[in-house]
Amino acid sequence: MPSLTALIDFANPHTADGAPRLRHAFGTPSRILQAKQLTEVAGVLLAAEAAARAGAWCVGYVRYEAAPAFDAALAVHPATGPLAWFAVYPQTLPWPQAPVPAPASPTVQWQPSLERSQFDAALAKLDAAIAAGEFYQVNYTSQRSGQWVDDAQTSTASAGLALFHALQQAQPGGYAAYLNTGLEQVLSVSPELFFDWRDGELLTRPMKGTAPRGATPQDDAAQAEMLRNSPKERAENVMIVDLLRNDVSRIAEPFSVQVPQLFHTQALPSVWQMTSDVTARTRAGCTLADVFAALFPCGSITGAPKVQAMQAIRALEPEARGVYCGAVGVLQPGGTATFNVPIRTLTLQSHSGNQQGQAQQVRYGIGSGITSGSEPAAEWAEWQHKQAFVQRATTRFELLETLGLVDGQLMQRSLHLARMQAAATHFGFTWPGVALEQALDHIAQAHATGAWRVRLLLGLQGQVTAQAFELPPSPSTVLLQLAKQPLEEAHSEFVRFKTTHRPHYDAFTPTEPGVFDTLLWNTQHEITECTRGNIALLLRGQWVTPPLRCGLLPGVGRAQALADGRLVEAVVAVRELPEVSALAFVNSMRGWLPARLAP
Structure with a gap:
């Protein structure tokens, strides 16, 4: 098979889950269309549309920093690459039959991310500006970068394809695209549709509103229901729906703008997301450049009003977003255009290798919508949930x-x-x-x-x-120490499921002599578990263990004790520990070990 330069794996936005996907591979393009200046962006979009209407496939992106090409009032940082880039293909290739094999060590050495103090300071500024009436909502984001080092000496292109495959496993479905422009590789596994435009019918589906997945089926259903009925999340969604209705009306036939679906909840591996639909019939003579001029960037990743929100973004975020938060999509022969909002999107650039192999620079962004009801702790937790797909895809574990x-x-x-x-x-x-x-x-x-x-x-x-x-004999009693800080990853999938990826636990390994294990607690100051087993607490005359929704592994020994009636589930706050009259360390291998807490 010829070298792959692009892959498109898009859901059909007009049908239910399970319908055939738009799934194609692409080889060598017949030509490249790109805009390096703002004045060239509209021309590239028109040329791509013309090529598609003439029978070609066009796959590409528009960078977030292209926004001033459509409205000079939209503030952005200087771009670090082409503002728009499209490859034109005369035909498609079959989708690769076998998944691209992962390299021997697909790990990323991530640089430190945004500090919590910086995050809180940014949210405080946004909260003050919202209170002053400058805007209603801002989508605040941060970029994270790292080096993906491949000991197997894999080529840059193969490395990108392997990482894309791993990302798709971590974040399946949605609107996934792989682009190799030669200068960079774009790996998008976005769940969000920007717009689908075919035969004069326009569909946009903004995604706004997030809740973590639950630890049990019952808890998961409760999280989805809470998201659907949350006044804060619904208000956040409606703000963007109103913005999109206004944007769409600029190119719509009179009275054709509709909102056929509000507050639909969508299950992703680590979060629930809320979407709504805005549809319209576009006016005669409307072009792809006109659609972008009306809608770009998508309001879900700017905020409202868009001009003021983007000014705040430009002031708070220190660097360009790039393809992240722009648009990635495909034009089919005949002109049908489908673009995602490239959230859950990585870019990969290679530079000189080192002694250990080829090193690629990897970047991705994470963000959330900030409104008057936003709480820093909740928004910070949302960021952690959203970036779980990256951790899974760039971590080798069993x-x-x-x-x-x-x-x-x-x-x-x-x-x-x-x-x-x-x-x-x-x-x-x-x-x-x-x-x-x-x-x-x-x-x-x-x-x-x-x-x-x-x-x-x-x-x-x-x-x-x-x-x-x-297996050495178990001690008659074990000594536990209380963690000095919360386990911020308590609700991570690497806590809910047992794997060899344990740095979050290893950070709490006891160093004091005689201490058997560490008793952990979450950011809500609730007791969760130990690093190697569950915990049982005798509180007010009853043996209890924290419920899974507090963030812990569903231990086999714990499950047996619950089934036998020896334990019941109850939330135990750290402040309640002085009231606990006895402790026990519980796992299937050691059984029930009496424990005491170090002073």
């Missing part, structure tokens, strides 16, 4: 279960396998049921006597590893 093996019998084997299978489903790992059973059978037969700790690992493609280690 699924993990640790089982007790006593005299050839694996303790609670079926429960451990069920938990691992749930994790495999969540992360998209191949599930090799028979191979796992065989590996456990083999290790049990090989260790027919004594007490052992079995470490069971599952790789992305279904690779199975099982090892046994001697």
Whole structure:
């Protein structure tokens, strides 16, 4: 197959989930259209539209910094690349049959992100400006960068394709696109539709309103319901819907602007998002350049009113957004145009390699809409939830279960396998049921006597590893220390599911002699778990353990104690610890260990 320069994997915005997707690969373009100056942007859009109407495919982007090409009042930073870029293709290629294999070590060395104090200071400025009536909402964002180092000496293009594949696994569905312009690679797995324009009918679908996914099916449904009915989230959504209605009306036939759907909730791997639809019939003679002039940038990533919001963005954000928050899309033969809002989007640029291999600079942005009802802690948490897809895609990890093996019998084997299978489903790992059973059978037969700790690992493609280690006798009582700071990742998928990715736990590893483990708490000052097991607390005469919604691993030993009636779920605040009359460390391998808290 020829070298791939673009991939488009877009949902059909006019049909329900499960409908065929617009899914094409593209090789060598017949020509490139690009705008390096603001005065050239409209011309590039018109040329791309003309090529599509003549039968070609056009795939490309418009940078956020192209906004002044349509309205000089829209404030932006200077651009760091072409303002608009489109590749023209005479035909498509088949979608690659096999996924692009991930490199040997697809990890990114991320540089420190925006400090919480800087974040709070920015929100304080926005809150004051909103109170003063300068604007209603601003979409505040921050860029994060890092180096992706590939020990396998993979080519720059292959590295980008591999990372795009990993991003799609972490953030499936939506409006995904891969572009290799030669200078940079754009890897977009955006869930947000900017607009779809075909046969004179325009559909926009702004995404505004976010809630984290729940730790259990019941909690997850409750989070979605809370999002749908949240006055703050609904107000945030309506502000942008009103802005889009106004923008769309500039190119719409009279009385054709409609809002057929409000407050639709969409499930993504780490968050629930709220969308609404704004539709219209465009006026005769309307061009793609006219559509961009009316809508760009999408109001969901600026705020309202757009001019004032973008002025605030220019003042607060220290650098250009780039393709992030611009538009990435495809023009089909005949002229149908579909563009995403490139959130959940990375750019990859290569520079000189080092002794360890080829180094690529990776950048992505994360943001949220700030209104008068925004609370810094909640917005900060939203940022963490939104960027989970990046952590998953750029982290090499395996699924993990640790089982007790006593005299050839694996303790609670079926429960451990069920938990691992749930994790495999969540992360998209191949599930090799028979191979796992065989590996456990083999290790049990090989260790027919004594007490052992079995470490069971599952790789992305279904690779199975099982090892046994001697299990020392459990102490009669263990000493726990209380964490000195909250576990900010308490609601991460790497807490809800057991994997080998544990830096968030390793940071709390006890260093004092005699301390067995650390008792953790979340940013709401609620007790959660220990780093290697769950916690049971005797509070006001009843043994309780924190519910999963506090942010903890659903331990097998914990589940058994709940099923036996030995434990019930209850939220326990850190301030309540003086009222706790007894503690126990709980996991399936050690069982129930009496514990005490270090002074």
